[in-house]
Amino acid sequence: GTPQKKIEGVSMAYTFDEQRESAPSTRTRQYFEMFGNRAIYDEGWLAACRHGRLPWVTAGSYSFDDDVWELYDLTNDFSEADDLAEQMPEKLRNMQDLFLVEAAKYNVLPLDDRFAERLDVTLRPSYFYGRKHVTFFPGMVRLPEGSGPKFSNVSHKVSVAIEMADLDESGVLFCVGGDTGGFSVFVENGKLGYHYNYFDVERYEARSKESIPTGASNLGFEFQNQTNKPGGPAAVNLLINEKVVGSLHVVHQTPNRFGIEVMDVGVDSLSPVSKTYPRGEGFAFTGVIKRVDIYLGDDALETSPEENLCMVLASD
Template sequence: MEVYATLTESADFEVGRLVDGLKGLGMLDNTLIFYIFGDNGGSVVGDLNGTFVEWSSLNGAPEDVPYLLSRLKEYGTENSYPNYAVGWAMAGSTPATLGITFSSGGGIMSGMVVQWPAGIKSKGEKRRQYTHLIDVVPTILDAVGIPAPKVVNGVEQLPMPGVSMRYSFDNGNAPERHRVQYTETAGNRSIYQDGWLAATIHSALWEPKLRTDDFSKDKWELYNLREDFGQATDLSAQFPQKLEQMQALFIEEARKNNVFPLDDRRAERLNPEVAGRADIMYGRKELTLYPGMPGLTENSFINTKSVSHTITAELEIPKGGATKGVVMSQAGMFGGWSLYVVDGRPKYTYNWLAREHYVIESHDPLPSGHVTLVYDFKYDGGGQHKGGTGTLYVNGKKVAEGRIAKTMGSLYSLAAETANIGEDAYSPVTNDYDPWDNAFTGTIAKVTIKSQ
């Protein structure tokens, strides 16, 4: 939690620099600023003990207390990507309960400050009208004075949801305009209407099992937010008819917004191949990359998680001198993989959650001229997060082989790490090369990744 507090202080300081910069340029008065404190309340991703690498438990590898203590001195350094424990998440959501992934309490509440000196006469006042994140863009469009686009590049747009909050800027007593809002996250559901909130908890990330195995068995609660902002008093027994009306409203809104069918899987949904969720690469088994194509995010890159796959690089190795640098990499120091060359020798490293590094390397340097470098991974199967065998080939000849005992089957990163050809951008997968100066010194014609 100390690390989180430091981050919060740093963010506040940097936002202050931005505001001072706008003021110095004479632009602050006519700049509309939305400053939202977090996304979904306290983060429960840290499990009961907290984590050193945030996505460890999401990859089926929770970190126990002895391991956390062994990394304690690294917390807050560039070598850590921690998340505080569930208890701190609950404290951080006070006066509400719960946190991120829930559809009630701290899971759907965040404070926000709006500043626009030229457009808002009121200063330092609070507003209690219900407002949702989807109201931000309509507010900006309203302030600028342009309508939401109906067609973009010839494609007809769905009506933009949300309500401009500008009506409340100078009238704290204005009747609420965002009157109904549904929320659903991994089976947790809620519905808001005119100050009332009905909600149910179907799943808690730190619990090994779902609360129920049937959505119809979920227990719903009812709160009057205008009298009970923190949602401490469940009124469902006192107002059963109101609860039934709200439950029916949720079904109506869920149908309208394509929420059904409900899906209560958790970490499994992070991997599109496992979830059956279409992304840009869904169903694609081959991808060819060329130099100058860096920065591919995880869901815009072919899947290499929990599957057998082959990476084939067509290279030109110059004569004389030791070739070095990254041929292809994905993600970074908290999990990922890299195919690279050190002192002329090809090498592959799989970084498992910054805990273990599996290295496969050739003892012989690459020959000069045209080289086909292949990394072939045979996955053991049997579900996610299992191991496999990796083999390196140079011009069709096997030059190295090794076991990768564990893999990350849900995701490589929640920190915007990317796949890169010819370099390892952002944080490095391995310490075998410089974090910033690691470009391949030979020539890459293309790299092809095939998955099975």
């Protein structure tokens, strides 16, 4: 098996005992750190600092040397109204040193105050980054968007090998995202459909002019990115056995990612990408899906994830 990391902590079971009100706390020391904001509690004392970032600033890094620490005696000042940092500089230094000891012990160091960069999973090592061809199979559902191939502002082609016994077969073949943004390729009323959802502000949809033949077919679409600027236009062609059977023009692409939903094969498992197709049971495909092949264009390799993030932030 995989070696597991120890879960540090102190049991709180004693707080359920009848004598809990008189029982002294067993938590005598605790460090805190999030995005560079730091604090240390030790036997009634608390030292803390707010790192320089304001809540609405999502990019960049700030100097830790400029942070101003505060010191409180919680035994006598539970509401942290009286900052003792200037009156007790030696105590503050001891608390700061104690924070570093605890931070080193519990793998907090090195401090990293990046925000958007750390939250965007596409910046992390990925199996899909750099690949131009990916294959998914039936049963692949609820893959987080950030853990799969990147589709936003990238030319791509999706080809789904299916079998339909008759034209009554219907359902989602492949989708990414949900009601706040995403795309879906599906079959309904014997026709191939494609829906692109731009933040539920703009929606684009096309249906094939021709019916899907029964038996084995390859259904899908080709998405051609038309600009290097995040959020720009794109052209989409619907394909039945590599023949163009419909098209549409996407005026605005989602600039970075569709949201916090997932990728699915054969179903739209969470909130629906499209408001037009049936919502029951995720509009699961009633035919047979053999495989889903995804081909990513050369523009998927032109920039690194870090460069993509910089472009998106610059376009805000």
